[in-house]
Amino acid sequence: MKTALRVFPDVLIIVVRAVTELVAEQRFERQSGFFSIQTQGARMKPSWDIFCSVVDNYGDAGVTWRLARQLVAEHDVQVRLWIDDLAAFVRLCPDADPCASQQLREGVSVCRWPADWVSTTVPDVVIEAFACRLPTPYTESMLQRSPRPLWLNLEYLSAEDWVSGCHALPSPQMNGLKKFFFFPGFADTTGGLLRERNLIIQRQAFQQNKALQQAFLQELNVEPLAGARLISVFAYENPRLDSWLDALASDSRPTHLLVPEGRILADVQRWLGGEGELHAGMVQARGTLTVQVLPFIRQERYDQLLWSCDFNVVRGEDSFVRAQWAGRPMLWHIYQQEEDAHLPKLDAFLSLYLAGLGPEAAQAVNHFWQSWNTGCDLSESWQALTGHWAQIEKHAERWCQQQAAQTDLATALVQFYKEAGH
Template structure:
């Protein structure tokens, strides 16, 4: 697949849970638009959830361009939208039928799969899946080997990571805690509490708050407040946009 500003790219995103879908799609869209100068349209089905992670996004204004990405609402069946030359279906979210019917034989249709370190994805990355319509959908597997699609990385991420690792042994261990509600959060916090190393756990506003509050022995935590248990510092965070969270 060749890059080129003469090719338009469409990315379809359905938000299921925990902001992972929109987080990946928004990061991918920005990377393609800003690092590779590609014209990107991002179609999202849950605009109210999306605005929590995209700074400045206001769904009531309709289609918007933010950080060089054109953000659209998920198409209805009666929306006549000209398909792009490259179409990304993320995490097998499906493509609206009318849009799919309008796709041409030369359209590059890619299904972005979940990141995995399993060995089998080396063999399945980039394989085609012929469709009854005559189109082929290719599977894109992000991963950690040269046989996979690699990772989405900002240009300065390696230098930033190297700087962070300098004298790492002398630094406080910092953990960003994000999980599903059924994860053993309290067990993890108990282990960190008894560790010999100072640890700071950052807890964004999410569905795991009840478990963290139970560990702390409180009924309601306050955003931006830090709770100390031995060498464990638990820092509560308000809900942040992706840019603010990265910072």
Template sequence: MSAVRWDLFCRVIDNLGDAGVCWRLAADLAARGEAVRLVIDDPSPLAHIAPDGAAGVEVLRWRDDVALPAEVDVVVEAFACDPPPRYVAQMAGCTRPPCWLNLEYLGTEARALRSHGLPSPQLEGPGRGLTKWWFQPGFGAGSGGLLREPGLLAARAAFERDAWLQSMGWPRAPGEQVAVLFSYAHPGIAQWLVALASRPTLLLVPQGPAQPLVRAALGPQLRQGALRALQLPWLTQSQFDRALWSADSSVVRGEDSLLRALWCGSPFVWQLYPQRDGAHQRKLQAFLEHWAAEAPLPRAASEWFVWWNTEAAGPPPRRPDAGAWRAAVLAWRDRLAQQADLTTQLIGFALAKR
């Protein structure tokens, strides 16, 4: 059976978010034998997160005159980015058009999940006569699932933290815990660092908005009390995953990093992109409700999620019991791992509509 051919369109808004999700999907599809063309308006983030590319993935810079190859079976637009009108018109002109999907942002609220699998007939414009299908990633039954490549959890289980940290030049001292901070700006970071400095801690800070905030709070030596921080260079996605695997706890931002922290199985906090209308607060609340419905989540852990997503935050709440927090993460991770992953569901959905 010949490979199914996919065109995946991506516009970069948050360069490590949109590009990161699309690259993981493209690479996962290709690893399963599919042929993928990633059409992206700004491929520069890929030089950091995937400098070696992936077999079976062709990267093409987005242009308005990009053409529809005759052999394409599935067209995915990530996050309602709308392929170029000329390309859509070519789809409409096909005797047997490719399956056209809109891959949405990760959904936590019920209203978002209700859109999964729904058709959107195109009644006007260059795609008139076509049907675009909504594909909604999510945590519960009835959603499109979550990105999780085959073998991920086995690789996590076999991971040797100290050997990897040593190989990267970031060895931890005896007795040090490891934390990862990959966040947006937050007014309470300095206070959070003070709390973290109460016990020996190696803090890994990947590239992003947190780096200058940590430098300002800790000074040029990047030390305070029992805390020492390392400001990391750009990491590939594989390296970022392993940094999370090395951590006893982590703070992550965005949807791709959320899922990687969840599959890691260690205590974590998710900081959502703040929105003026408070939509991020509603999304966070729905996320915590999903979690609580599947596995007990310590109240103190919920308070950390709320604190990291409150702009006018006061002092950090008391730190949750690490064992209970880890158990809650593992319980939900193991429940979610029983569901079909997003790529498996996406392939099945597209072929059924094709």
């Protein structure tokens, strides 16, 4: 035994570390508080809380889950993600337990946001995502903390001009606390976009490796015809989707349409006809168009799906941003609001996105996007867009690189925290 101890000291160290980590995980969140193993003289990690109320079919949960993981992985902070719909979260993180009040997932403390709030520790930073309302007992605890936490309202993404003027503005509260507005955006005067440190390098390596792409598609049982255009569609309902599908089905070039399970499946079903509902694994063809339904996949694999496709139709905010990092032609199905309040937001983004693109190509992209988002016929606008394909492809990569040159959202949040004197 003594000989073994002398020969394998590194093994013993590894075992001790593993046991220590296991004990830490078992102790984690016993009282909904933070945990950390600190050595003598070690710096305490900053603690962050992110609150998310799930609306719009996983979009808000998707953004906050990405943000929480990046803060832990790249900025060495402790993060609790409070979420009020764990069933939705499980779709994003299949390993999660929908019944657990607290659980550790990829370094993030994922906590059920209970209807009846239970007292907990208050961290250094509090983020209420997308104007969700913090529990009153929690804000009362924030008042008692010294020093008081940095309180941030992480807003929805918008390209509108007023965003830069409102970003990082303080909002004094009636109870004496101060909240700051934090706006993601496309200009360097905003908080930027969510982007992991090595994302663009990983994406480019994937797109340059045909074997990797083929292996990924095979895992999804996707076998497109040689020369087929590969398109992903993750969108809301569209009353004129049939006109686009008709155009694809009659095109001389074959198209393989990949549709993850979601709200637009009913429109696809109506166009295909037949009895029964579409479900993951189904493949049907009409003309030169093949339609394949994919299961709901975790975020990392969805990124790879976007990277693999020639064109991506996306919706909401999370998939919208990830499609831009894919560097491929795209369409954004913006979330519809009353009195068409969403259309100025669409126009604001298009005015930025189309800058630098030739006038005819820009007009074609604008026409297709507007037609999709206003329920108009899509056949002619799609044909016009494909007539400028090479130019639009180059522009998509150029836009990606332009945005990647700016500070990403997670880094901007950490910088704001440090500059606030915390």
